[in-house]
Amino acid sequence: MAFVRNQWYVAAYSAEVGRALLARIILGEPLVLYRTSAGQPAALADRCVHRHFPLSASQLDGDTIVCGYHGFSYGPDGRCVAVPGQQRIPRTARVSAYPAAEQDSLVWVWIGDPERADPGLIPRAPWLDDAGYTTVRGMEPLAARYELLVDNLLDLSHETYLHGGYIGTPEVADTPISTEIDQEQRVIRVSRRMDNAACPPFYAQSTGIGGRIVRWQDIEYYPPCLYVLHSRVAPAGVLPRPDGTDPDGFHVEVVYAITPSTETSTYDFWAVARDFAPGDTDVSAFLHDSNRTVVLQDVEALNMLERVIAAEPPGTQELSINIDTGGLAARRMLARLAEESACLPAPVP
Amino acid sequence: MTRVYRIEWVPGTDRLRGICHCGAAGEAHDPVSMWQWLLAHPAHPAPGDLRPGTA
Numbered sequence: 069m070a071f072v073r074n075q076w077y078v079a080a081y082s083a084e085v086g087r088a089l090l091a092r093i094i095l096g097e098p099l100v101l102y103r104t105s106a107g108q109p110a111a112l113a114d115r116c117v118h119r120h121f122p123l124s125a126s127q128l129d130g131d132t133i134v135c136g137y138h139g140f141s142y143g144p145d146g147r148c149v150a151v152p153g154q155q156r157i158p159r160t161a162r163v164s165a166y167p168a169a170e171q172d173s174l175v176w177v178w179i180g181d182p183e184r185a186d187p188g189l190i191p192r193a194p195w196l197d198d199a200g201y202t203t204v205r206g207m208e209p210l211a212a213r214y215e216l217l218v219d220n221l222l223d224l225s226h227e228t229y230l231h232g233g234y235i236g237t238p239e240v241a242d243t244p245i246s247t248e249i250d251q252e253q254r255v256i257r258v259s260r261r262m263d264n265a266a267c268p269p270f271y272a273q274s275t276g277i278g279g280r281i282v283r284w285q286d287i288e289y290y291p292p293c294l295y296v297l298h299s300r301v302a303p304a305g306v307l308p309r310p311d312g313t314d315p316d317g318f319h320v321e322v323v324y325a326i327t328p329s330t331e332t333s334t335y336d337f338w339a340v341a342r343d344f345a346p347g348d349t350d351v352s353a354f355l356h357d358s359n360r361t362v363v364l365q366d367v368e369a370l371n372m373l374e375r376v377i378a379a380e381p382p383g384t385q386e387l388s389i390n391i392d393t394g395g396l397a398a399r400r401m402l403a404r405l406a407e408e409s410a411c412l413p414a415p416v417p
Numbered sequence: 418m419t420r421v422y423r424i425e426w427v428p429g430t431d432r433l434r435g436i437c438h439c440g441a442a443g444e445a446h447d448p449v450s451m452w453q454w455l456l457a458h459p460a461h462p463a464p465g466d467l468r469p470g471t472a
């Protein structure tokens with residue numbers, strides 16, 4: 069499948085973007101990210117117009133990047149403001165500036181026609197920047213096409229097999245799911261409600277629940293980039309109150325940003341935000357290490373799968389069963405978004 | 418009306434049930450043909466017309 073352009077993508081966590089230059093390749097486009105002295109994130113093409121030296125390997129002087137090779141200088145809008153040894157700055161001396169926006173502790177960049185960049189389209193992950201939640205996070209580079217990560221996250225039945233002993237128990241693979249495509253909201257929902265399930269170590273150790281649990285997994289995927297797993301666990305039999313409040317449940321928002329880097333590599337941003345044990349550093353360290361282990365299990369599996377798929381002749385068939393309902397929905401919506409983006413009329417000047 | 422297409426896994430069986438926002442409902446044995454049937458809205462094919470296995 070092709071990249072989906074004309075979309076917002078997570079380029080970095082807010083904390084990664086500062087007064088040092090950060091290189092990221094997104095949808096095959098090399099970017100350099102930094103923060104201006106006014107605190108705004110800036111994203112420019114990471115290639116000097118002169119001899120294509122990476123600007124990320126250069127220096128910031130105020131809000132200007134001074135190319136580390138011969139000193140062309142670029143402002144945060146990408147315009148060249150100085151060239152060495154001469155007064156005249158060639159008119160074409162500018163690098164592309166990418167629309168950038170910061171929301172929910174994430175720095176998003178728009179890949180596509182800048183005229184169409186509307187920050188109102190950025191999907192939300194408010195828990196990541198909410199004082200009521202304690203969040204751990206990380207990013208693992210994946211040597212696989214992003215579609216494999218989408219497939220992986222939309223079908224959590226793999227937890228039972230790939231992540232047994234961490235987050236998987238037999239009930240995950242055995243419980244039926246309900247799947248929705250919401251074309252207006254542009255979201256895919258996959259819901260799995262386990263009434264009476266074994267408690268995997270990830271939740272037993274972090275919540276202190278001893279016995280069996282109610283375990284709800286409600287996924288919302290906003291293609292192409294943002295994935296949220298609303299996870300609720302509670303002792304078996306304990307449900308939200310009739311008025312909708314849920315003081316006896318433990319809530320974990322597991323957020324992934326799936327950002328394609330090249331055709332066969334992906335940034336796998338992951339975050340775990342919880343509404344219990346606030347600020348407890350032991351619980352944070354445990355959840356961080358456990359989730360990172362789980363992510364790395366996926367990374368290892370998907371890296372291997374990428375090598376297998378890359379070697380297959382085109383048109384090699386797969387076999388889909390009921391557990392793939394969500395993944396297939398995601399593929400359909402991604403294909404639709406890619407098509408829509410390819411068919412966009414040129415913007416009105 | 419929001420355009421929501423839903424597939425439920427029929428409890429106690431291996432079958433899938435698709436429910437369209439227009440009120441149409443159908444069943445299938447695999448998700449590929451179930452999505453095909455649903456997303457053909459408004460022209461949902463007759464049950465016998467589903468061809469499983471083609472994405």
Ligand code: FES
Pocket residue numbers: 116117118119120121135136137138139140
């Ligand atoms: S390559 Fe950047 S100034 Fe020459």
Ligand SMILES: [Fe+2]
Pocket residue numbers: 437438439440441458459460461
């Ligand atoms: Fe319909």
